[in-house]
Amino acid sequence: MMDLSERAPGPRKGVPPLDQNRAKMLKQIAAALAAQFGPSCEVVIHDLTAQDPERSIIHIENGQVSGRQVGDGPSSVVMAQLLGGDPDPADHLAYLTRTPGGKILKSSTLYIRDDTGRVDAIFSINYDISALLMVENAIGDLTRSTREPDIQKAERITVLNVGDVLDRLIEQSVALAGKPVALMNKDDRMRAVRFLNEHGAFLITKSSDKVAKFFGISKYTLYSYIDSKQEDSRHEQD
DSSP: OOOHHHHSOOTTTTOOOOOHHHHHHHHHHHHHHHHHHOTTEEEEEEETTOSOTTOOEEEEESGGGTTOOTTOOOOHHHHHHHTTOOSSOOOEEEEEEEOTTOOEEEEEEEEEEOTTSOEEEEEEEEEEOHHHHHHHHHHHHHHOSSOOOOOOOOSOOOBOOHHHHHHHHHHHHHHHHTSOGGGOOHHHHHHHHHHHHHTTGGGSTTHHHHHHHHHTOOHHHHHHHHHHHHHHHHHHHO
16 A cells, blocks of 8 residues: 555645746845854755655755755644645744754744745744853853753744654644544544644555554555545535
């Protein structure tokens, strides 16, 4: 049986491709920012019109910051937009992200729109502040009169890795069911699988194998859960 990402078309089918003049301009800006702020500043351009959702990166400067390269897949922020979430998202500026290797990045996500206002690209800036945080802590040790507890950052931490995105979605689906997999009944598993489908988990290659194994069901059963949801949606529209 083929993977779900092969049997169903992606959400970008029929979507006009990213304008090449706009893409060229974005690449020019990315190169300028990387040159201005140095090797700790990663700049990434994601093409949301690409047919393969796992190869959204069309340009990257200083990819050593996160360990990514052209042809790699999306972060959770990009994945959410690929699924056609908010049609008019607001730019997300100066928040914190953490790479799989443990680097702390100060990130900004800008949504690039075409002439009709549709978001067709994401322009991301990720600045590695790991060393700066160490300096900040060292200076703080010298200037504080008493030892103070570390203040927890309010910004969210997201993962820049497609595999980690899938793991997080599976964790959320289990939380939705409210019980461990071993105690789930059919309805619980079906609810969890539908959650994963609605949040784009099966856009990730081979994700159906991992999900089926995690919930202790066959891939046939997995597809039947998804198809039953689609059938319910069609009945609701009739």
